[in-house]
Amino acid sequence: xxxxxxxxxxxxxxxxxxxxxxxxxxxxxxxxxxxxxxxxxxxxxxxxxxxxxxxxxxxxxxxxxxxxxxxxxxxxxxxxxxxxxxxxxxxxxxxxxxxxxxxxxxxxxxxxxxxxxxxxxxxxxxxxxxxxxxxxxxxxxxxxxxxxxxxxxxxxxxxxxxxxxxxxxxxxxxxxxxxxxxxxxxxxxxxxxxxxxxxxxxxxxxxxxxxxxxxxxxxxxxxxxxxxxxxxxxxxxxxxxxxxxxxxxxxxxxxxxxxxxxxxxxxxxxxxxxxxxxxxxxxxxxxxxxxxxxxxxxxxxxxxxxxxxxxxxxxxxxxxxxxxxxxxxxxxxxxx
Amino acid sequence: xxxxxxxxxxxxxxxxxxxxxxxxxxxxxxxxxxxxxxxxxxxxxxxxxxxxxxxxxxxxxxxxxxxxxxxxxxxxxxxxxxxxxxxxxxxxxxxxxxxxxxxxxxxxxxxxxxxxxxxxxxxxxxxxxxxxxxxxxxxxxxxxxxxxxxxxxxxxxxxxxxxxxxxxxxxxxxxxxxxxxxxxxxxxxxxxxxxxxxxxxxxxxxxxxxxxxxxxxxxxxxxxxxxxxxxxxxxxxxxxxxxxxxxxxxxxxxxxxxxxxxxxxxxxxxxxxxxxxxxxxxxxxxxxxxxxxx
Numbered sequence: 001x002x003x004x005x006x007x008x009x010x011x012x013x014x015x016x017x018x019x020x021x022x023x024x025x026x027x028x029x030x031x032x033x034x035x036x037x038x039x040x041x042x043x044x045x046x047x048x049x050x051x052x053x054x055x056x057x058x059x060x061x062x063x064x065x066x067x068x069x070x071x072x073x074x075x076x077x078x079x080x081x082x083x084x085x086x087x088x089x090x091x092x093x094x095x096x097x098x099x100x101x102x103x104x105x106x107x108x109x110x111x112x113x114x115x116x117x118x119x120x121x122x123x124x125x126x127x128x129x130x131x132x133x134x135x136x137x138x139x140x141x142x143x144x145x146x147x148x149x150x151x152x153x154x155x156x157x158x159x160x161x162x163x164x165x166x167x168x169x170x171x172x173x174x175x176x177x178x179x180x181x182x183x184x185x186x187x188x189x190x191x192x193x194x195x196x197x198x199x200x201x202x203x204x205x206x207x208x209x210x211x212x213x214x215x216x217x218x219x220x221x222x223x224x225x226x227x228x229x230x231x232x233x234x235x236x237x238x239x240x241x242x243x244x245x246x247x248x249x250x251x252x253x254x255x256x257x258x259x260x261x262x263x264x265x266x267x268x269x270x271x272x273x274x275x276x277x278x279x280x281x282x283x284x285x286x287x288x289x290x291x292x293x294x295x296x297x298x299x300x301x302x303x304x305x306x307x308x309x310x311x312x313x314x315x316x317x318x319x320x321x322x323x324x325x326x327x328x329x330x331x332x333x334x335x336x
Numbered sequence: 337x338x339x340x341x342x343x344x345x346x347x348x349x350x351x352x353x354x355x356x357x358x359x360x361x362x363x364x365x366x367x368x369x370x371x372x373x374x375x376x377x378x379x380x381x382x383x384x385x386x387x388x389x390x391x392x393x394x395x396x397x398x399x400x401x402x403x404x405x406x407x408x409x410x411x412x413x414x415x416x417x418x419x420x421x422x423x424x425x426x427x428x429x430x431x432x433x434x435x436x437x438x439x440x441x442x443x444x445x446x447x448x449x450x451x452x453x454x455x456x457x458x459x460x461x462x463x464x465x466x467x468x469x470x471x472x473x474x475x476x477x478x479x480x481x482x483x484x485x486x487x488x489x490x491x492x493x494x495x496x497x498x499x500x501x502x503x504x505x506x507x508x509x510x511x512x513x514x515x516x517x518x519x520x521x522x523x524x525x526x527x528x529x530x531x532x533x534x535x536x537x538x539x540x541x542x543x544x545x546x547x548x549x550x551x552x553x554x555x556x557x558x559x560x561x562x563x564x565x566x567x568x569x570x571x572x573x574x575x576x577x578x579x580x581x582x583x584x585x586x587x588x589x590x591x592x593x594x595x596x597x598x599x600x601x602x603x604x605x606x607x608x609x610x611x612x613x614x615x616x617x618x619x620x621x622x623x624x625x626x627x628x629x630x
Contacts, residue, residue, distance in 0.1 A: 031453060031454075034452040034453050034454055035452075035453075035454040035455060037448070037452060037533065038448040038452040038454040038457075039454070041444040041445060041447055041448035041452075042444070042445045042448050042449075042460060044441045044444060044445070045441050045442055045444070045445035045464070045504060045508060046445075046460070046463075048437075048441055048500060048504060049463075049464070049467050049501070049504060049505070051497075052475075052497055052498065052500050052501040052504075053467055053470060053475065053501050056474075056475045056478040056479055056482070057474060057475070057478070059478035059481075059482065060474060060475075060477050060478040063477070063478060063481070135367075136371055139364060139367050139368055139371060140371075142364050144361060144364050144365065144368065146365075146368065147368075149372070150368050150371055150372060151617070151621070152614050152617055153371065153372050153375045153376055154371070154375050155610075155613050155614065155617060155620065155621070156375055156376060156379050156610055156613075157375055157378070157379070158613075159558060159606070159609045159610050159612075159613040160379065160602075160606050160609070160610070161561065161562035161564070161578075161579050161582075161605060161606070161609075162562055162564060162579075163562070163564045163579035163580070163582050163583050164382075164579070164582060164602040164605055164606055166583070167582055167583065167598050167599075167602055168378055168379075168381070168382050168599070168602060169378070171382075171385065171595045171598070171599065172378060172381065174394070174593075174595070176393075176394040177394065178381060178394075178396055181396045182396075206374070206375075206378060210375065211624065214621055214624055214625055215624070215625050217625075218621075218625035253625075260469070263469040264469075266471070267471035267472065267473060269472075269473060269564070269565045270564045270565065270579075273564075273565075273568075273583075274564075274583045285473070286471065286472075286473040286565065289473045289474075289476070289477060290473065290476065290565070290569060293476065293477055293480050293569070297477060297480070297481045300477040301477050301478065304471075304473055304474045304476070304477045304478075305474070307471055307473060307474060308470070308471055308474040311469070311470075311471050312466075315466070315469060
């Protein structure tokens with residue numbers, strides 16, 4: 001842990017290594033030219049990201065405060081849009097349609113259940129992936145003949161497009177499919193709430209555990225064997241070695257992996273969209289937004305903004321309180 | 337270097353193990369076999385089904401039987417409304433151009449982030465990382481309206497522009513991690529020999545960075561190739577990509593899910609990726625894990 005502290009000092013970008021510079025004055029000058037050079041090199045990327053992300057997001061936020069044109073259910077007349085204030089947000093967060101609770105079956109009534117489903121998927125898949133990924137990483141870290149075959153095999157699920165994974169598992173989870181035959185069950189997997197949820201979770205875990213396993217493996221490989229040898233000599237049990245050495249030392253890599261996976265599941269769309277179409281309470285926030293687009297842009301803008309803020313908030317909690325220092329890992333200079 | 341010391345220490349305790357039979361290796365092999373089956377079985381099942389006669393779709397024989405190539409014919413059968421060749425071309429165009437743009441633009445940013453000292457470096461990196469984690473669905477709504485207004489719906493640029501939003505940050509992030517581990521002393525020697533920083537970048541660093549750039553290109557291409565959400569909303573019949581096509585496939589029997597044909601289409605889309613990934617396995621793992629560990 002303590003060896004990783006120097007990562008932080010880089011961020012301030014003050015010349016912290018004066019012994020490398022001939023003198024303070026030239027160090028400052030170097031800093032200025034480097035800064036100019038850096039802004040030139042970064043400009044195209046930042047401009048492009050501003051065009052493809054920042055501009056659409058500002059657009060979506062602006063839209064979310066506008067009213068969707070449509071028939072007024074009270075008067076029966078067609079109404080143009082116009083400024084809506086926070087009406088769209090009240091509509092989603094309060095599940096209010098025209099001043100009363102949205103009737104069941106409308107998109108408006110599904111917001112909190114979609115939020116719940118999204119978080120349920122996120123928590124369950126990330127826990128399963130972390131446990132399975134850790135197990136896979138520990139096996140892959142061992143030396144045995146055929147280890148490279150395992151390392152190659154875990155890349156296969158990762159490289160299959162999610163849409164194909166969805167279709168593949170949809171087929172395997174079919175009523176007459178191989179999974180019912182293997183289990184000797186007759187479950188309508190994608191046809192009812194809990195089986196459908198588990199089918200989606202299992203598909204996601206299959207597809208993305210390898211990513212988790214590889215990140216954890218990379219972290220495991222940084223732990224020198226001497227540490228384990230020393231612990232063994234001191235009489236530490238396998239469990240003690242795992243909790244006292246492996247876990248704390250692999251934690252930085254693990255937290256980054258969990259952060260990436262969490263943010264990825266929060267925006268889950270492909271698997272439920274293809275496997276169930278969002279039926280049987282498998283509608284995630286992303287599916288809700290896409291369904292809403294055809295019913296009204298501005299209202300869709302509001303729910304997409306809520307989705308974005310939710311993801312942002314979770315990322316913030318991870319980085320601020322759980323110590324997932326992805327940025328620090330990326331900006332730290334050199335390895336070792 | 338660290339691997340060398342690791343193997344040295346690992347081989348050391350061997351004589352100790354020989355004393356008595358140990359269950360440890362056997363247990364490792366059993367667990368390794370479970371991982372192998374878990375990862376490969378669904379993939380294997382897709383290929384077996386792809387070559388199976390439609391009449392035996394739900395056959396559960398574990399080895400290939402009722403072998404036929406008909407499913408691959410169905411995939412490309414335009415009379416059924418499938419335009420898979422067209423879809424493949426669209427995916428190549430969209431993923432190819434996206435990757436190219438992301439690389440050409442991102443390589444400069446990555447160089448700056450890996451090599452130069454400047455203020456706001458932390459903020460810039462945070463912004464780029466944040467962008468890579470950005471939910472695509474938050475872009476679809478405004479872009480849907482924008483592209484409808486300017487008549488871009490169903491064009492290639494309507495698919496490429498949003499794809500850049502996640503490929504470019506990924507590219508910059510991965511390249512930055514790679515660049516930080518390169519032998520930059522060579523750049524300094526080039527500068528001592530009289531090169532400007534720009535020349536040193538072009539003549540010394542770019543050739544050195546080629547392998548890292550290539551790996552990043554593969555990762556970016558796979559990311560763009562696998563994209564579904566944006567393509568499903570912003571493409572038309574003419575620009576539909578393979579992932580969208582596979583999700584809405586039509587078979588010979590109306591109102592019946594053409595499972596075998598879908599598995600054939602999935603096989604066509606997946607096999608090149610799997611081969612690519614296995615050939616460049618080491619580099620891809622390095623690229624995937626770059627940045628997460630120091």
